[in-house]
């Protein structure tokens with residue numbers, strides 16, 4: 001497991017996401033004071049979830065074919081995706097965001 005520094009919490013406003021070049025790549029999302037980390041690569045195709053559309057109900061819509069995923073659980077909520085995204089723990093320490101990623105290797 002590796003802990004990655006994402007950015008200062010102040011630099012990730014609500015409704016935005018940031019991609020971390022870990023292995024696998026992870027996207028960290030901020031919605032209304034809550035932070036979530038999901039695998040960045042859509043389970044349906046070659047799209048970065050960091051480029052997706054974040055909704056107030058804590059879901060993200062894939063930018064390529066509009067599948068929706070739950071930010072809390074990674075669950076695939078609509079077609080064409082049916083495989084869930086992996087989730088990762090996020091922590092805030094001294095105003096900085098960190099994500100812990102378990103390598104696929």
Ligand code: FES
Nearest residue numbers: 042044045062065
């Ligand atoms: S690549 Fe995400 S829904 Fe197709």
